[in-house]
Amino acid sequence: MNLLGLLRVAMRALAINKLRSLLTMLGIIIGVAAVIVMIAVGAGAQARVEEQIRSLGSNLLLILSGTTTAGGVRMGFGSNQTISEDDAAAIPREIPETMSAPALRGTAQLIWGNQNWSTVIFGVTPEYIDVRQWEIAAGRIFDASDMAGATKVCLVGQTVARQLFGGADPLGQVIRVRRVPFTVIGVLESKGQSMMGTDQDDLVLMPISTARKRVLGASNLAKQRSVGTIWVKVADGYDMKAAEEQVRSLLRQRHRLQPGQDDDFSLRNLEEVAATQEASSRVLALLLAAVASVSLVVGGIGIMNIMLVSVTERTREIGLRMAVGARTRDILGQFLVEAVTLSLIGGLAGIAIGIATAVGIAEVAGWRIVLSPESVVLAVAFAFAIGVFFGFYPARKAARLNPVEALRFE
Amino acid sequence: MTGAPIPRLIPRLIPRLIHTRDLTKTYQVGDNVIRALAGVSVDIAQGEFTAVMGPSGSGKSTFMNMLGCLDRPSSGEYVLGSRRVSDLAGDELAEVRNSNIGFVFQTFNLLARTSAIENVELPLVYAGVPSAERRLRALEMLAKVGLAERADHQPAQLSGGQQQRVAIARALVTRPLLILADEPTGALDSRTSLEIMGLLQELNRNGMTVILVTHEADVARFARRVLYFRDGLMVKDEINAVPEFA
Numbered sequence: 001m002n003l004l005g006l007l008r009v010a011m012r013a014l015a016i017n018k019l020r021s022l023l024t025m026l027g028i029i030i031g032v033a034a035v036i037v038m039i040a041v042g043a044g045a046q047a048r049v050e051e052q053i054r055s056l057g058s059n060l061l062l063i064l065s066g067t068t069t070a071g072g073v074r075m076g077f078g079s080n081q082t083i084s085e086d087d088a089a090a091i092p093r094e095i096p097e098t099m100s101a102p103a104l105r106g107t108a109q110l111i112w113g114n115q116n117w118s119t120v121i122f123g124v125t126p127e128y129i130d131v132r133q134w135e136i137a138a139g140r141i142f143d144a145s146d147m148a149g150a151t152k153v154c155l156v157g158q159t160v161a162r163q164l165f166g167g168a169d170p171l172g173q174v175i176r177v178r179r180v181p182f183t184v185i186g187v188l189e190s191k192g193q194s195m196m197g198t199d200q201d202d203l204v205l206m207p208i209s210t211a212r213k214r215v216l217g218a219s220n221l222a223k224q225r226s227v228g229t230i231w232v233k234v235a236d237g238y239d240m241k242a243a244e245e246q247v248r249s250l251l252r253q254r255h256r257l258q259p260g261q262d263d264d265f266s267l268r269n270l271e272e273v274a275a276t277q278e279a280s281s282r283v284l285a286l287l288l289a290a291v292a293s294v295s296l297v298v299g300g301i302g303i304m305n306i307m308l309v310s311v312t313e314r315t316r317e318i319g320l321r322m323a324v325g326a327r328t329r330d331i332l333g334q335f336l337v338e339a340v341t342l343s344l345i346g347g348l349a350g351i352a353i354g355i356a357t358a359v360g361i362a363e364v365a366g367w368r369i370v371l372s373p374e375s376v377v378l379a380v381a382f383a384f385a386i387g388v389f390f391g392f393y394p395a396r397k398a399a400r401l402n403p404v405e406a407l408r409f410e
Numbered sequence: 411m412t413g414a415p416i417p418r419l420i421p422r423l424i425p426r427l428i429h430t431r432d433l434t435k436t437y438q439v440g441d442n443v444i445r446a447l448a449g450v451s452v453d454i455a456q457g458e459f460t461a462v463m464g465p466s467g468s469g470k471s472t473f474m475n476m477l478g479c480l481d482r483p484s485s486g487e488y489v490l491g492s493r494r495v496s497d498l499a500g501d502e503l504a505e506v507r508n509s510n511i512g513f514v515f516q517t518f519n520l521l522a523r524t525s526a527i528e529n530v531e532l533p534l535v536y537a538g539v540p541s542a543e544r545r546l547r548a549l550e551m552l553a554k555v556g557l558a559e560r561a562d563h564q565p566a567q568l569s570g571g572q573q574q575r576v577a578i579a580r581a582l583v584t585r586p587l588l589i590l591a592d593e594p595t596g597a598l599d600s601r602t603s604l605e606i607m608g609l610l611q612e613l614n615r616n617g618m619t620v621i622l623v624t625h626e627a628d629v630a631r632f633a634r635r636v637l638y639f640r641d642g643l644m645v646k647d648e649i650n651a652v653p654e655f656a
Contacts (some may be wrong), residue, residue, distance in 0.1 A: 007534060012523070012524070016522075016523055039526070143584035201496065224424050229621065316517075316519060317521060319519075320515075320519040320521070321532070321536075322480075322507075323478070323480060323507060323513045323519075323532050324508065324513065324532055324533040324536060324580070325504050325505065325507050325508020325534050325537060325584075326504060327500075327501040327504045327505070327536070328500060328501055328504075329501075330536060402481075403480045403481075404480045404481050407480070407515070407519070
């Protein structure tokens with residue numbers, strides 16, 4: 001019998017016990033819907049994490065200044081100014097695959113007209129924009145002459161622009177940073193929240209020379225050419241691990257550290273951080289899908305159960321079909337197609353319900369969801385496989401019946 | 411049954427359709443071996459109307475299952491037409507059943523919630539006949555049993571006699587070599603039984619070989635030849651010189 005014929009026979013058999021067929025499908029419907037929803041939610045979470053990682057940049061090394069111990073009290077990273085602008089300049093010189101950006105950090109009160117706002121000040125070089133992957137929304141970045149002349153120019157983040165200027169255009173405005181007047185020459189594109197939940201747009205960038213001389217001069221950060229952090233961007237395709245080791249040995253050499261002596265700085269590989277974050281979000285998504293697929297398997301067992309009942313109920317029918325010439329594969333095909341029809345119809349209904357539920361969750365709970373065609377294809381394939389897998393045993397049982405006994409079955 | 415046993419007089423001119431030699435069937439039930447057939451040798455010619463009689467447990471049903479290729483003998487030989495089928499198994503037997511044998515059962519065995527015509531078509535489905543031709547042939551057979559106008563009725567909408575006639579149409583639709591009827595009137599009242607026997611006789615008059623399994627002498631009297639079974643053996647082979655006409 002051809003597939004179309006088998007499908008018609010299956011549909012008729014399923015239509016005879018409508019309620020039973022529906023209840024049997026329910027397991028698959030719920031299972032597929034759950035898988036669709038879980039994959040959508042999991043992929044949404046993953047996409048969010050990936051976006052945050054992208055906003056940080058994953059091919060970055062972060063060098064933090066070392067610690068000091070004063071009278072047994074150990075201070076945090078940055079308490080001892082062990083790294084300098086010269087270190088930063090040396091890194092790309094010695095390791096051409098890298099680009100470095102030193103940064104001085106401080107906080108300051110900003111004043112514009114009758115508005116004021118407390119924010120974070122970064123004294124940086126123009127490379128900082130590239131290294132941290134900032135985009136300029138308007139205006140320009142300071143250049144070499146600004147650096148050399150320690151001009152009082154700055155760029156503001158979106159949060160600062162909103163808080164300080166409201167609706168006004170910040171470009172060309174003069175703001176006071178710790179009472180020093182600065183001209184706003186650029187506005188940064190928004191980056192949103194960091195993975196840790198801090199607002200990355202709440203900042204002011206200015207030339208590192210200006211920051212050192214005009215703004216942060218009072219603090220001990222101004223000493224010599226020391227900086228709190230150096231960001232190192234590694235070229236695409238270059239091994240992050242190797243870059244990390246090269247930077248480490250370069251700095252140790254420059255700081256004249258003996259073998260066995262601890263680093264006087266801290267070096268962090270953000271790729272590892274990103275990979276960990278990504279891995280954990282992927283594991284979470286996988287876990288969700290795995291839990292959901294358990295219900296699919298339970299649905300499959302439901303199908304097997306009902307198919308076994310159906311084979312027993314229709315023993316005489318099977319006997320008759322065999323008597324009039326049905327071969328083993330005809331009977332096997334008939335019951336297999338019936339099981340697969342059950343699971344596929346359930347699967348399609350499950351997809352519809354799953355998509356509706358995922359969209360509903362996105363609307364009501366405001367979660368980010370990602371509906372991918374792959375997940376739909378996967379769900380259909382899974383439903384099909386469930387039908388074949390759990391339908392095979394009952395179908396084989398039917399096909400192996402002895403025609404004489406099947407015809408005699410009461 | 412009329413008259414004394416008459417020696418078998420099958421004219422050699424008529425081609426032999428069924429030939430069995432020492433057909434046995436044994437079943438293992440626990441430690442006991444049950445001999446359902448203990449060696450049956452019989453020839454049946456094309457166009458014969460034969461009844462197989464015997465009490466329950468006589469082996470007549472087992473014999474019928476062998477002739478119908480529903481079961482394989484434990485030993486012995488069975489030749490159907492020109493083909494030795496006693497060695498065949500599984501799907502080969504299914505194909506022999508499909509193309510050579512039409513079954514009529516006591517309980518009709520029609521598919522429920524399936525129209526008469528679709529029931530008749532069923533053997534052709536397994537024979538791989540295209541749908542249009544299937545319909546045509548099934549309708550032709552339904553007309554032959556007088557149910558053309560009931561083609562779209564489901565079994566539940568038909569009387570017992572009508573259901574059995576649908577079953578006979580189904581048995582005929584593949585143009586088989588023989589019709590095997592297992593207690594075809596067992597579930598019918600006497601008037602309807604007569605109709606069904608009349609139909610089988612008519613088919614036989616038109617050349618169809620019919621083998622009828624029954625335990626009722628009343629039914630066997632319609633056949634021209636009667637084989638008696640007891641304890642797994644054929645104990646009598648009678649020619650019914652004057653079969654009753656239904």
